[in-house]
Amino acid sequence: MPRPRQALLTRGRIVEAALALIDADGLDALSTRRLAAALGVRGPSLYNHFATKEEILDAVADSVTATVDVSGFGRHDWPEALRHWARSYRAALAAHPHVVPYLARGPGRRPAALTMADAVYGALVRAGWPPARATHVGAALRYFVAGSALGSFARGFVEDPSLYAAHPHLHQAHRLAGHQRSVDEGAFTLGLEALLHGLVAEYAATVAPRQPVTGPG
Template sequence: MARPRNPLLSRERIVATALRLVDGEGLEALSTRKLAAELGVSGPSLYNHFPTKDALLDAVVDTVVGEVRLDMLGRDPWPDALRGWARSYRDVLAAHPNLVPVLAHGPGRRPHALRLADAVFGALVDAGWPRAEATRIGALMRYLVFGSALGSFAGGFVDDEGLYAEQYPHLGQAHLLADRQRAVDEGAFELGLEALLHGLEERFRRR
C-alpha cells in the first residue's frame, strides 16, 4: 500500500500547528481554512478531531498551560512554591503572548488548567491556610501573573523626549523606557511578587 502523501492527522499535530499559527500571526490567524492549508488537508477532516473552533482553541490553550511547572507545589514551603510557580507561569505566558486574553478567562473544563488550580489550592490548604483564604490567594497570584503578561508598561511609551519634557515634567526620562522594556517589566513583576509574598507571610504569622 502506498504511503499517504501527508502524515495522518492527530490531535497533537493539529494543536501544535494551531499554536504555531497563533504564536506567529495572532489569534485572528486561527481559522479552519488556514489551519487545514498548513496541515495539507481538507477543512472538514479537522472536525473529526475538534467539532468546533472553540474546542480546538481550548486544546491549544490547555497545551500551553501544561507547560507551567507544578512540581514545587506541595513540596517546597508555600512561599517558595508560589514564587517558583508564578515565575514559571509568567515565563510560559511570555512565550505565548497572543493566547493571554483567552487564558485569562479561567480554566473552564481544561484538564491542565484544572490540575494547576487544584495544585495551587491544595498546596495552600495543606500548608495551613483556610480554604476561603486559599481561594483568594490563588486568585490574587493569578491576577499578578496575568496582569504582568497582558501588556508592557515600559513598551507603552514612545521615543520622543520632547513630548514628555514639554508637557509632563515628571516624565522627563519616559522616552528611555521602551529601550529598557524587559528590565522594567520583569523588575516590576519581581517587585510585586516579593511584596505580595511578604504580605502573605505576615498575614500567615498573625493567624
C-alpha cells in the same frame, strides 16, 4: 509500502499549528479555514479530531498551561512554591501573550489547567489556609501573573524625547523601551515579592496561631 506524502493529521499537529497562528496574528486570526490551509488539509478533516473551534482553543490554551511547572508544591513551603509557580506561569504566558485573554476565562474543562489549580489550592489548604482564603490567594496570584504577561509596560513608551517635553517627570520615558526586559522583569519581581510578603504576614497573624501544636518528634 510507499511512505505517505503527507504526515498524518493528529490532535498534536492541529494544536501546534493553531498556536503558531495565534502567536503570529492573535486570537481573532484563528479560523478553521486558515488552520486547515496551514496544515495542508481540507477543513472537514479537523472535525475528525475536534468538534468545534472552541475545543481547538481549549486544547491550545491547555497546551500552554501544561508547560507551567507546579512541582514546587511538593518540594517547598507554600511561599517558595508560589514564587516558583508564579515565575514559571508568567514565562509560559509571556511566550504566548495572545493566548492570555482566553486563558483568563478560567480553567473550564481543561485538564492541565484543573491540575494546576488543584496543585495551588491543595498546597495552600495543606499549609493551613482556610479554603475560602486559599481560593483568594490563588486567584490573586493568577490575576497578577496574567496581567503581567498581557503586555509590556516599557514598550508602552515610544523612543521620542520630544513627546515627553511637556511632562517633566517623564523626561527619561523615551529610554524605557530600550530596557524592556529589565523594566518588565523588575516590575514583576517587585510585585510578586510584595504580594508574597503580604501573604506571609497575613499567614503569621491569622493562620499560624490556629495551627495545632505538635509535641517533640
